[in-house]
Amino acid sequence: DQQVKQNSPSLSVQEGRISILNCDYTNSMFDYFLWYKKYPAEGPTFLISISSIKDKNEDGRFTVFLNKSAKHLSLHIVPSQPGDSAVYFCAASDSNAGNMLTFGGGTRLMVKP
Amino acid sequence: DAGVIQSPRHEVTEMGQEVTLRCKPISGHNSLFWYRQTMMRGLELLIYFNNNVPIDDSGMPEDRFSAKMPNASFSTLKIQPSEPRDSAVYFCASSLRQGKNTEAFFGQGTRLTVV
Numbered sequence: 001d002q003q004v005k006q007n008s009p010s011l012s013v014q015e016g017r018i019s020i021l022n023c024d025y026t027n028s029m030f031d032y033f034l035w036y037k038k039y040p041a042e043g044p045t046f047l048i049s050i051s052s053i054k055d056k057n058e059d060g061r062f063t064v065f066l067n068k069s070a071k072h073l074s075l076h077i078v079p080s081q082p083g084d085s086a087v088y089f090c091a092a093s094d095s096n097a098g099n100m101l102t103f104g105g106g107t108r109l110m111v112k113p
Numbered sequence: 114d115a116g117v118i119q120s121p122r123h124e125v126t127e128m129g130q131e132v133t134l135r136c137k138p139i140s141g142h143n144s145l146f147w148y149r150q151t152m153m154r155g156l157e158l159l160i161y162f163n164n165n166v167p168i169d170d171s172g173m174p175e176d177r178f179s180a181k182m183p184n185a186s187f188s189t190l191k192i193q194p195s196e197p198r199d200s201a202v203y204f205c206a207s208s209l210r211q212g213k214n215t216e217a218f219f220g221q222g223t224r225l226t227v228v
Contacts, residue, residue, distance in 0.1 A: 032215050043117070043204055043219030044156070089156060098168055099144055099208060099215035103156040
């Protein structure tokens with residue numbers, strides 16, 4: 001029973017264009033959402049997060065949108081750069097049940113020069 | 114801070130042998146997590162400690178797996194006896210539980226191969 005799902009295993013985007021990565025969740029108790037980036041042979045690194053009291057959070061080229069009614073969040077990267085090529089994981093937590101993270105399966109982003 | 118430190122980076126062992134993975138969390142962090150990454154199941158939480166106490170070990174696959182956190186700066190994940198299906202990358206992560214911020218910092222992982 002996957003509580004966090006990333007339905008696109010891969011995404012290919014041209015440099016300079018927008019990358020949109022999507023994530024769906026089923027647990028309505030999740031109140032904090034994060035995106036991690038992972039390069040090969042390295043651990044996941046935190047990218048950006050959003051609390052359930054917000055619907056948008058922006059940090060430079062990265063913006064996360066949260067639609068609570070649809071239980072959906074997305075990560076926008078604008079403009080995309082070749083160095084953004086990595087696997088992106090969506091994660092969620094229920095702060096009232098401890099701060100462990102439940103991860104989606106990941107989306108491999110390839111940004112072509 | 115050097116971040117979360119895991120050792121070894123790579124481990125190859127024979128089926129039936131005991132394997133111990135080690136983790137040093139970020140100083141001052143009060144939560145520690147062990148995750149396993151496989152192609153089939155992605156990143157799955159094995160066990161979670163808060164203030165050195167195991168809070169949730171429901172993700173530990175079976176009794177062959179055990180984890181300890183004897184103090185705030187060290188944790189181990191032990192597999193005894195190991196099996197080929199345990200082959201995966203094991204990550205340790207730590208975080209500071211304050212309010213609702215739950216950003217976790219990951220180590221570089223231990224790639225375990227059981228032959």
